Amino acid sequence: MEILWVLMALVMMGCVLLPFLRRRRGMIEQVPPGHPDAADPADYGFVREEDLDVRMPGPDQDLLDVLDLVQRTQDHRAATQLLAGTPAEGEVRWQRVQAFAGAASLELQRRPGGVSEVPGGQWQRVWRAEQPKDPGGAAVHAEFLVQQAWRTSTPGTDEFRIIMEEARDACGQAALLAPGDPVPYIVELSVARGLGYAQPEFEKLWLKILDRAPHHMGAHLAALHYWCEKWHGSRALAYEFAEAAAARAPQGSLLAAMPLFAVFEHLPEVNLVRGFYQSEVVTKAMHGALFAVHSARPDDPMLAHVRHLLVFFLVRAERWSEAMDQLIHVDGHVGALPWTLCGDPAAEFAVYRALAVAGYEANGGSPATLMS
Numbered sequence: 523m524e525i526l527w528v529l530m531a532l533v534m535m536g537c538v539l540l541p542f543l544r545r546r547r548g549m550i551e552q553v554p555p556g557h558p559d560a561a562d563p564a565d566y567g568f569v570r571e572e573d574l575d576v577r578m579p580g581p582d583q584d585l586l587d588v589l590d591l592v593q594r595t596q597d598h599r600a601a602t603q604l605l606a607g608t609p610a611e612g613e614v615r616w617q618r619v620q621a622f623a624g625a626a627s628l629e630l631q632r633r634p635g636g637v638s639e640v641p642g643g644q645w646q647r648v649w650r651a652e653q654p655k656d657p658g659g660a661a662v663h664a665e666f667l668v669q670q671a672w673r674t675s676t677p678g679t680d681e682f683r684i685i686m687e688e689a690r691d692a693c694g695q696a697a698l699l700a701p702g703d704p705v706p707y708i709v710e711l712s713v714a715r716g717l718g719y720a721q722p723e724f725e726k727l728w729l730k731i732l733d734r735a736p737h738h739m740g741a742h743l744a745a746l747h748y749w750c751e752k753w754h755g756s757r758a759l760a761y762e763f764a765e766a767a768a769a770r771a772p773q774g775s776l777l778a779a780m781p782l783f784a785v786f787e788h789l790p791e792v793n794l795v796r797g798f799y800q801s802e803v804v805t806k807a808m809h810g811a812l813f814a815v816h817s818a819r820p821d822d823p824m825l826a827h828v829r830h831l832l833v834f835f836l837v838r839a840e841r842w843s844e845a846m847d848q849l850i851h852v853d854g855h856v857g858a859l860p861w862t863l864c865g866d867p868a869a870e871f872a873v874y875r876a877l878a879v880a881g882y883e884a885n886g887g888s889p890a891t892l893m894s
Contacts, residue, residue: 562879565879565889566849566850566879566889566892569853571868571869571871571872572868573854574854574868574872575855575856575857576861576862576867576868577589577624577625577855578617578621578855578857579826579827579830579855579857579858580852580855581854581855582617582618584604585617585618585621588601588604589621592625593629593645596644597645598645598648598649598659601649601662602649602656602658602659604618605618605622605658605662606656608658610700610702610704610705611702611735612823613738613739613740613823613824614823615703615705616705616708616738616740616741617823619662619709620665622646622662623646623662623663623668624665626643626645626646627669627673628642628643629643630643630670631673643666646662646663646666649663656699657699657700660692660706661696661700661703661705661706663692664689664692664696664706667685667689667692668689668712668716671685671689672712672716677716682716683717686713686716689709689712690717693707693709693710693713694706702734703734704730704738704741707727707730708740708744711741711747712747714748715753719748721754724754731745737771737777739775740824742764742767742777743783743827746780746783746784747787749763750787750788751787751788757788760784761781764780764781764783764784765780768780768781768810771814774818774819774822776818776824777814778817779810779811779815779828781806781807781810782811783831783859784807785807785835786834786860799838804835804839805839808835808839811831811835812832812844814828815828815829815832815848825851826851826852827858827859829848830848830858831858831860832844832848833845833849833852833871833875834860834874836848837874837881840881842878842882842885843882843885845878845881846878846879846882846887847892853875856868
């Protein structure tokens, strides 16, 4: 399997496109396109790479329909109505706020505007101006500013700090409009990371979220970033935070998968030690995530996030059959970690999917055995 580890090292270093793969008696080899022995993800009904949806981790047809309408008409009213009908305490509202803000931010990035051109994402600004008391619009505006800061400026610069300070004010305004809604405080978690809140200040913010939504998976993932070694914590603090969340997770909660996200956040940039992904720490975290997936409600909006990360780890651990089982649930949508860290999420996902298919078939698997 040496070729597998060379390919994985290339993936880690550069988000590369993977050549076609052949599977032969437990081995994975590169072959030219069109080779008769090449493993073909299409045999499993998987979506073509160019058709993968990079906007969300999983399906939310109501959101997709509204996003398409808003971006086509530049009229925010459908978005206003959708968020008004989305419960404040669940994960879906947070995901939809992120999606609307992200869509507006990307529109602006692609079409910054000029003398004779209206800037992209104008509907988001009109929404905030025309309905200043709408809590949904206020939350989207706050998240929009956060995403603008990360997308357009460098942490530590004056420009970054100015945008983040504005985002912090926007979070406060959104919180006043919806006292029981955890979303404005979840948005502020990213502000806290960017502005480097002191730990007592961050913990005070975190308690506000726990008071409103103690088992909110999206909030825990956002908070985990703060505690990571690359930001304001350490590997030990991040693991402690993730393991505490998993320990207090109620039955059926995906919080049991938190340790796997902590492991992911502290992966070495390039790792050529084959046994790393089969080590006790990684294996234990994977088993916790697999347990969480098997115990969760099928309609849990965070389920796809966990499945996507499991694909990454299961492929690297050469657990091909389990990786394929996750793929058949999430294929088609790739707007989740780890793919979104790459410049081309669809291509990155396709690399791992191709490896999973090749490894599965090299060990006797086929479309018939997967579907049986």
